Amino acid sequence: MDLTPREEVESPEDVRRRIHRKRRWAILALSVLLVVVVAFVTAQGLRNATLFFRNVDEAVAQRSELQERRFRIQGRVIPSTVRNESGITVFEIVHNCAVAEIRHSGDPPELFESPWIPVVLEGKWSEGTVQTLAGSDSHYFFSDRMLVKHTNEYASANEERISEALPDGFLEECAFDDLASQS
């Protein structure tokens, strides 16, 4: 059998192209879609991911520049401070001995109940004199979104370990150590 290509016979490459032409367009379209998705994801990431939250001490220090801006604040919930005031959950969070009062509208996630749970809150500083464990404060944080930032510590619910959620020495340096720990 003579396989030498004649003029009217397509080369193997041509046949291959012919077979795959339709599929190629579909895949090119898919690739364009993928590029768009990647660009979108990267943009989202750059906007949100680099400074996902400010810790309480930073948020307090940057109060003048933050003003009414919306941002996320992170700290551990002080169990003894949690109360409900006509649908608003009021509590204090602490990080690096800085304390902020939070007024949160909306239902907190289930794990909010756990003592000393780290939370991330979305909202802004509002003016108003409040009393916290650390003393008097000119602002409180008004939040409408709460995320529980659970840790990578896992322990069996059957084991009786004390102060599981609060790392050793977390409040040791703070002036209000005793007050906070009374809960």
Next chain:
Amino acid sequence: MTSAKGRSVKMTATPFTRALGFLALAAVAVMALLGLVVSPPDVVQGEAVRMLYLHVPAIWIAYGSFAVTSVSSLLFLRRGKRREDKGRHYDRLGGAAAEVGVLFTGVTLITGMLWGKVTWGTYWQWDARLTTTVLLFVTYLGYLALRRLPADPVVRGRRAAIMALISFINVPIVHYSVDWWRTLHQKASLSVGRRPEITGEMYWTLLYSAVAVTFVAVWLVTHRYRVIRLEEIRDEEMLTALISQRVSQDLPPVSDGDFDE
């Protein structure tokens, strides 16, 4: 399913992979028992902690699969010219492993979203860990799409291999994102040189699950590798048959419709 499996054994199974398949099934059954029944609920998270045993091994396996893809891509690029088949077995292994990696990255994302809903209170947040993970998923989907773009197998293999090596840069970024940036996501569950902050039974269940999932992944990659080889043989034979048919019978050019898969 039994009949399908029974007959397909002739195609892509060997006694070794069949044994591996049963081992994987048994290992997964024990994993479900340990993860869902034997291991205790968490002191903070309660029953939700059981997502750990899927979520974490899934991303480990995905990292491992992408590492296999990278190494075989490198070998394909380096030895390509010297070997008789131009190192296409490396190309096949890279493709098979990447597909399994994408599967398990998808599992990680889905289990993570569900887990996030009950612990964080949200399915999704664009924090550094979640963003880089979704990017990992999308880039390797792109790699798989690139592998399907028709081209000369060796050219296509080279393109894919380069893309695989570029995509792998993201793997350490995903892993260390929780240390490099502030994230909603917690830190790594286990890392070298740090005492695990996870109680004994949970720790061992997690490690065991990783082993069980590895068996599954190895089985999947092995079979997928063999199926890719079959796809290649089919493509080559189709082409040869086509050409010889048209040369000998002087038929008009073939239309697209003749080759619907």
Next chain:
Amino acid sequence: MSEVATVAVGWGVTAVAVASYALWVLLRGRTIGQELDIGGSSSMLSDKDSTTDQ
């Protein structure tokens, strides 16, 4: 969704996803194997061969 339901959905979805992929791989291998006449059944390629290779 409760914790237990979430865990059930998570494990369920994962099991279905991985099992479906495994089945797809097996069936694809079987289909192509038959086309190539590896499994013993007839295929279009073998028919073609008989009419064209002379």
